[in-house]
Each structure stands twice: as structure tokens, then as C-alpha cells.
Amino acid sequence: MASSGSNSHVLTYEGCNFLRQRLVLATLSNRPVKIKKIRSKDANPGVQDFEASFIRLLDRITNGSRIEVNETGTTVYYQPGLLHGGKIEHDCNEQRAIGYYLEALICLAPFTKEPLHATLRGVTNDQVDVSVDYLKATCLPLLQQFGLIANLDLKITKRGAAPEGGGEVIFTCPNPRKLRPVKTTDFGKIKRIRGWAFATRVSPQTANRIVESARGVLNRCLTDIYIYTDHRKGQQGGKSPGFGLTLVAETTTGVMLGSEAVSRPKGVDGDPTVPEDLGRGASKLLLEEIYRGGCVDSVNQSIALLFMALGDQDVSKAVLGPLTPYTIQFLRHLQDFFKVIFKIETLKADDDTELCTGADKIQLTCIGVGYTNLSKKTS
Amino acid sequence: AKKVDSKGEKSDSEMNSNMSDSSGGEDADEDAESELDDDGDSDDEVDEEEDDDDDDDEEDSSIEEYGDEEEKDERITPDETSAVLPLETEGALKWKENLSQKATDAFLRRQADTPNLRKLVYGRVAEDQS
Numbered sequence: 425m426a427s428s429g430s431n432s433h434v435l436t437y438e439g440c441n442f443l444r445q446r447l448v449l450a451t452l453s454n455r456p457v458k459i460k461k462i463r464s465k466d467a468n469p470g471v472q473d474f475e476a477s478f479i480r481l482l483d484r485i486t487n488g489s490r491i492e493v494n495e496t497g498t499t500v501y502y503q504p505g506l507l508h509g510g511k512i513e514h515d516c517n518e519q520r521a522i523g524y525y526l527e528a529l530i531c532l533a534p535f536t537k538e539p540l541h542a543t544l545r546g547v548t549n550d551q552v553d554v555s556v557d558y559l560k561a562t563c564l565p566l567l568q569q570f571g572l573i574a575n576l577d578l579k580i581t582k583r584g585a586a587p588e589g590g591g592e593v594i595f596t597c598p599n600p601r602k603l604r605p606v607k608t609t610d611f612g613k614i615k616r617i618r619g620w621a622f623a624t625r626v627s628p629q630t631a632n633r634i635v636e637s638a639r640g641v642l643n644r645c646l647t648d649i650y651i652y653t654d655h656r657k658g659q660q661g662g663k664s665p666g667f668g669l670t671l672v673a674e675t676t677t678g679v680m681l682g683s684e685a686v687s688r689p690k691g692v693d694g695d696p697t698v699p700e701d702l703g704r705g706a707s708k709l710l711l712e713e714i715y716r717g718g719c720v721d722s723v724n725q726s727i728a729l730l731f732m733a734l735g736d737q738d739v740s741k742a743v744l745g746p747l748t749p750y751t752i753q754f755l756r757h758l759q760d761f762f763k764v765i766f767k768i769e770t771l772k773a774d775d776d777t778e779l780c781t782g783a784d785k786i787q788l789t790c791i792g793v794g795y796t797n798l799s800k801k802t803s
Numbered sequence: 804a805k806k807v808d809s810k811g812e813k814s815d816s817e818m819n820s821n822m823s824d825s826s827g828g829e830d831a832d833e834d835a836e837s838e839l840d841d842d843g844d845s846d847d848e849v850d851e852e853e854d855d856d857d858d859d860d861e862e863d864s865s866i867e868e869y870g871d872e873e874e875k876d877e878r879i880t881p882d883e884t885s886a887v888l889p890l891e892t893e894g895a896l897k898w899k900e901n902l903s904q905k906a907t908d909a910f911l912r913r914q915a916d917t918p919n920l921r922k923l924v925y926g927r928v929a930e931d932q933s
Contacts, residue, residue: 746914747920747924752923752924755924755925756924756925759925765925766924767921768920768921768924770920783914784914786920
């Protein structure tokens, strides 16, 4: 499937960390992977329910995968099959938000045989994972740069806060034959800020309170701010109460930098979240993200790097903010699975050239492996 | 009397140096200034007493007296005690001063010095290959 040549050599890893990365890269590279010692010393050993749910999702999107989990669940052997895609439905485990599953689906979707049309049910917003709003606002514009334009959509039909969920999203993605190599080095200046404040099963006024406090912080920096409020009730609002805010700063070159904050789930220890604090918190996180800067925001770094590595056999270049630990591990995994090594250069902020403050930017350069979607039907 | 005076000045300057060493904030400077004023008053009192006592007393005793006097003063004025107490326990609690400032400095310092990212990500092997 991969034009780089599938290798029967089994890669072995230990520990429960980065399970998602490993399984996704194994699927894309068509290499079997064995993961040992998953929480072997934990009071609750083996793969957790949300990981089992993730493995089931992988099984659903592929054709002919072989997955072996031992009795205690501490060892997983995964031999990937053909990436099929098409129309799939999946009930995501409520321990993690839909974002956890969707991030992996986004990595796989451009390489499927049939264009992906996935319906995911579960928790749309929680405090751990990226929310679907965030992915919709920041990740989809990024995917468009790689040539995924037609039929690319993420629709939130129902919202469901943690812990009980009840939300539903529909994700559609095209499957081009090849990904376009990208060269994004100019991140521009912040042009406008957009936001989405949601409230489900709480007073509709909550969303307005969030908006007001967020504007209190951001209005001092910029005037072009619009925050939409999204209050859902009844079936649309899921099963649990909750509220949150997603903010996205758009630059003059179309780079999206985002941040978000979500209320503490029902039944969790601690004081209930105050909407004003949440609004201010999300705004400050956005300022932090703008400080980090770069052409891709910190959550989507790994997705951008993956598509650069799997792009056409040409040079891809991207300027990012400081690498996150997740991205650093992802780079190591890309080396393991695809033998792609990025050239990493630190760009110092020059005082004389431009108003370029904030954290040091990093330029990553690679040559794509020339991954071609051979399973796609030619008409 | 002159010797005692010089001693007093010395102690003042010592105090100032101590204060500026321990905390460079503006508040600390203000404290030091107020300290100076108070001490100036006490010095005057000492001088008056010295004049009364005549020259019979040896230098050592006069210095001791002066020391006692100062301690009394500390007890009388509550502002001064609060300012002087941290000086006595300075060694034990020095690490607690400006903790947030120190943390900020350490964070910024760590961010400023960029490690070899290639080595950080891929380890030494990749470094050798290139």
C-alpha cells in the first residue's frame, strides 16, 4: 500500500504512552506493531476502555486487520490491514472526548480507499482532549493547505459534555491520490479573533457571561473580535451540563492559532467552574498560544508534520512554535515507521527585520516519502 | 562620644547593605530609609546620655550601653521590630525571598538557551549520521 515498501519487521514498544500515535503510524506504514507492558504495574492493568474503543475504531476503518490482546490486556499486537474508510459509525467511550478519536481519524482519512464519512458519538467537550470545535476551527484550515478541500467538513449535530456525553459529530474527508507538499514560513500578524462559547443544560446566560469576560481580556489587544454563542437544549444538548469557550486567532496569512477552556464535569471533586474565570482563562491561553506562534498551532503540529512526511517527493517546509513533548515523540516515531528525519533549525527573532517577538520559532524541513494512495479507485 | 557616633553610623550602613542584599525591591528601599530616620533619633538620645555620664565609663561599657539602648528602642517602636526581625532569621529564610521572581527568571533562562533540537529529538545517532 505504501509506496515506500511495506516491511514485515515488527516494531516493538513498551508502555501505554503514545498508543494512539503508534497504532496510527502502524496503519499508515502497514507495519505490524507490538506494544508490551501496558500499565503492567498499575492497580488497573492493561488497556483501558477508551483504548479498547479506539482499537475497535481502527478495526472499523480498516479491512483485514489482526488485533491480538493478551488476557490481562498488557500486550497488544496489531497487524494492520487495508485502510478502507467509507461510511462508518462509532460510539466513542465516554472516558475520553471525541477529539481523541477524531485526531487519529484525521491522520488516516486522506489515505483511505473510499472517502471517509464518519459519525462519532460521545463526549464532544471535556477538559482533557481537544474539543471538536477546536479541531473544526484550526485543523480543517490546515488540512486545506495539503490539498484536502472538497467535501472536507466537520459538523457538530449534537453536543455532549463530559461525563455522560450524548454528542454527535459527522466528519467527512476526501481522499486525494497524493498530498500536496507545503511551504509555510510566513505566519503574518494577528488579524482577527473568533470564538465559540457553548452552554448545554445550563442557563443560556452562561455563554454570554463567558463572552463578556473573554472580551474583557482580548479587547485591549484587538478590536476585531466576534464570539458566537451556542446554546443547545433538549436532544441537541447531550446528557450532561457543561459550558466552554474555544477561541481562534487568525493571522493575515491564514494561520489559525487556538485555545480553549471547558467547565469541570459534573460529579468531579472541586469547586464548580465560574464562567467569568473560564472566559479569562481561555483568553490568556490564547495569548500564550500567540506567544508560541508559528504557522501551525501546538495541538496540530504532529498532524502537519505527518502530512509533510507523507507528501509528494518534494521538499516541505514549516515554521512552528516551540515543539511540544507530544510532537517530539511523534518525530521519533516518524523516524521509526517511515525513516523520515526532519531538518530542525531554530530561527532567532530578528529585531531589525520585523516585529517578531515571542518564543523562538523552529523551521522543520523534510522530503516527503511520496506516499501514493494506490488503493483509491481510478475512474 | 565620637567613637560611639561612628559605631552607630557603621551599624546603619551595615543595615543598609544587608537590606539591599536581601531584597532589591522598592519596598525594601523604603524600609531602609525609614530605618535610617529612626536610628538617627536613637543616636541623638545616645549622645545626650553620653554627655550626662562623663568620661568615667570605658569605651566597651559605653558601647554595651548603646547596644542596650538600641534594643530598648526596638521594643518600644513596633515598626522597627517588624523591620529588624527578618534580619536576624535571614540565613534560615533567605531561599524563600522572591520565589516567584526566581521561578520566572529560571523559566525565561531555560527558554532563552536553545539546546540542539536535532539531538534532543533524534538522539546522538542521528547527529552522527548527518
